[in-house]
Amino acid sequence: MLDITDFKKAKNKAVFLKTLKEKEPAERVEDILKTVEYETELIKLQAELVDLQQWVAKYNRRLCIIFEGRDASGKGGTIRRFVEHLNPRSMRVVALTKPTDVERGQWYFRRYIKEMPNPGEIVFFDRSWYNRAVVEPVMGFCDTEEYEKFMVQVPEFEHMLYEDGVDIIKFWFSISKDEQARRFESRLANPLKRWKFSPVDQEGQRRWDSYTFYKEQMFSKTHTTFSPWIIIKTNVKKTARLESMRYVLSKFRYGNKGNSGTTLFPDPNVVQRYHRLIKHID
Numbered sequence: 001m002l003d004i005t006d007f008k009k010a011k012n013k014a015v016f017l018k019t020l021k022e023k024e025p026a027e028r029v030e031d032i033l034k035t036v037e038y039e040t041e042l043i044k045l046q047a048e049l050v051d052l053q054q055w056v057a058k059y060n061r062r063l064c065i066i067f068e069g070r071d072a073s074g075k076g077g078t079i080r081r082f083v084e085h086l087n088p089r090s091m092r093v094v095a096l097t098k099p100t101d102v103e104r105g106q107w108y109f110r111r112y113i114k115e116m117p118n119p120g121e122i123v124f125f126d127r128s129w130y131n132r133a134v135v136e137p138v139m140g141f142c143d144t145e146e147y148e149k150f151m152v153q154v155p156e157f158e159h160m161l162y163e164d165g166v167d168i169i170k171f172w173f174s175i176s177k178d179e180q181a182r183r184f185e186s187r188l189a190n191p192l193k194r195w196k197f198s199p200v201d202q203e204g205q206r207r208w209d210s211y212t213f214y215k216e217q218m219f220s221k222t223h224t225t226f227s228p229w230i231i232i233k234t235n236v237k238k239t240a241r242l243e244s245m246r247y248v249l250s251k252f253r254y255g256n257k258g259n260s261g262t263t264l265f266p267d268p269n270v271v272q273r274y275h276r277l278i279k280h281i282d
Contacts, residue, residue: 034238038238038242041242041262042081042241042242044260044261044262045242045245045246045249045260045262046081046084046085046245047085047259047260048245048249048257048258048259048260048262048264049082049085049086049245049248049249050085050086050087051254051255051256051257051259052248052249052252052254053086053087053090053091053122054254054255055252055254055255056090056120056121056122056254057087057090057120057121058120058255059120060119060120061119061120061165061167062116062117062118062119062120062121062165062166062167063117063121063122063123063166063167063169064116064117064122064123064125064161064166064167064168064169065082065122065123065124065125065168065169065171065248066125066128066130066168066169066170066171067079067124067125067126067127067128067171067173068127068128068130068134068170068171068172068173069171069172069173069174069175069232069234070173070175070180070204070211070282071180071184071200071201071204072175072180072183072184072187072196072201073173073174073175073180073234073282074173074175074234074237074240074241075126075127075173076126076196077237077241078173078237078240078241078244079093079124079126081241081245082124082244082245082248083124086122090120090121090122091121091122091123091124092115092117092121092122092123092124093123093124093126094115094123094124094125094126094128095125095126095127096111096112096115096127098141099111108129108132108146108149108150108153109129109153109157112128112129116161116166117166129150129154129157130154130218130222132146132147132150133147133150133151133154133214133217133218133222134211134214134215134218135200137214138203138207138210138211138214139200139203139207151217151218151221151222154221154222155221155222155224155227158222158224158226158227159224159226159227161227162226162227167251167252168227169230169247169248169251170227170228170229170230171230171232171244171247172215172219172229172230172231172232172274173232173234173240174231174232174233174234174280174281174282175234175235175281175282176235176281176282177205177208177282179235180204180205181205184197184201184202184205212282215282216276219274219276220276223273223274228273228274229273229274230247230271230272230273230274231271231272231273231274231278231280232244232247232270232271233269233270233271233281235281239267239270240270243266243267243270243271244266244271246263246264246265246266246267246271247266247271249264250264250265250266
């Protein structure tokens with residue numbers, strides 16, 4: 001095991017790496033190097049996001065990034081990495097609770113319209129209006145008429161946003177059933193994350209096939225040329241975070257783009273546009 005003297009003796013990276021390999025098991029060394037590589041890439045991509053935000057503010061763009069996916073797919077953790085170094089004055093994270101009695105009597109999209117980005121602002125949706133496409137019908141939170149009306153209206157709603165100049169990116173974070181179960185167990189074992197686990201999460205495993213059915217219905221009816229679904233494979237959390245950042249950055253020509261020195265092209269093995277013929281892990 002490394003101690004403080006090893007750090008003091010390390011004159012450069014090569015010397016430290018040699019000491020590390022001598023004192024730590026091979027698996028531990030590999031994990032450490034992967035973490036260092038991840039943190040290095042993360043900082044570079046976050047610097048690019050700062051440049052993107054400045055460009056959005058300068059040209060009064062309106063950017064809306066939606067994060068959808070099954071529970072424990074990594075949406076919240078990815079959003080935290082996106083916003084970590086952004087200016088909070090021109091950025092918001094929206095994670096709405098269940099609608100009030102008054103909101104239930106309103107047009108479904110009204111509560112989301114109020115959260116749309118202002119000129120020069122980026123808004124991150126931790127779940128969105130697509131609750132009605134998957135979670136609500138699976139859990140019985142809406143009836144058939146409400147669901148079918150939503151599925152007809154949502155492409156028109158998004159087309160209006162598109163025509164009005166709102167940039168929309170729709171992510172679906174895709175996780176396998178086994179990995180979801182493992183993450184649920186990890187949440188329950190961690191007192192700092194136990195609050196994330198709810199009865200709805202537990203039902204997610206039992207109703208996996210129902211979620212899959214409604215998810216596929218959602219893709220087939222709401223994946224459009226002006227508002228496509230982007231699938232992110234998230235069984236490896238850190239990779240998913242980096243590649244989703246790369247996708248967002250690849251979509252815009254902002255000032256100082258590429259100055260960080262890292263690639264801004266997402267890995268096609270991790271990031272894919274929805275296509276009904278592609279086999280999904282969830």
